[in-house]
Amino acid sequence: MGNDSARRRAAVLGRPVAHSLSPVLHRAAYADLGLDWSYEAIDCGIDDLIGVLAEREDWAGFSATMPLKHALLDVAADVRPVAAAVGAANTLLPGPDGWIADNTDVAGVVAALGEHGVEPGSATVLGAGGTAQAMVAALLALGVGECTVLARDPRRAAPVLDTAERLDVRLTVDRLAPDASALAADLVISTLPPGAADAYTERDWQPRQTVFDVVYAPWPTALAARAGERGARVVSGALMLLHQAAAQVSLMTGRDAPVSAMRLALAEIAPGSGI
Structure with missing residues (x-):
């Protein structure tokens, strides 16, 4: 799924989302992997979700936080077994028939x-x-x-x-x-x-x-x-935040996530956070 030569875009969706540390983690991973990818935070409520996704059909994937963890299942064309069993998702990936919902929590x-x-x-x-x-x-x-x-x-x-x-x-x-x-x-x-x-x-x-x-x-x-x-x-x-983000990076890029680089970035932005 990952293409080292092409710029890909990803984001975290949620409301509120400005406080999210997901951009720090994903950007650190892309930099360490040598990928020219972007990752941003997009304010998105349940009623906004379909429109936000429709405008970004060519994106590499999305992380999701509250209040969207149940809503992702409703907009997905396919739901991975873990997300289906849990009944909630935190990840959307592009698939042949539409978005795929997964759960890395x-x-x-x-x-x-x-x-x-x-x-x-x-x-x-x-x-x-x-x-x-x-x-x-x-x-x-x-x-x-x-x-x-x-x-x-x-x-x-x-x-x-x-x-x-x-x-x-x-x-x-x-x-x-x-x-x-x-x-x-x-x-x-x-x-x-x-x-x-x-x-x-x-x-x-x-x-x-x-x-x-x-x-x-x-x-x-x-x-x-x-x-x-x-x-x-x-x-x-x-620690949960770090490792669920690492799993998302692997799903979106098709590469092993650089957990050490992501941990260092999180420690720099959130010192004393227990990682």
């Missing part, structure tokens, strides 16, 4: 936890959105076929329950609360937006636990700082 989570040697026997996910759906698939890839999702409104957990059913994962949904017994799991993953996990900082985290917070700016988050003080292992969402 799962690979990003697996690689991030792998860097820390995390091999959980039990796991709990905070939040029930599109990122939580990817977490269920990633946990299965790590050998965890049973987990708990704690949601602020369990009635809105239908999408993640559907993901679990497709993957044959045994999923328990409960209300998110500081005294929830499921917070004692070996691995606790927060997919909550910035600040939303602050209520769980005073929990008596244990050294045997790993706390993975997808929020990475600022790092450490209040949750990660408290868990680290109590001796728990903490994993930053910046």
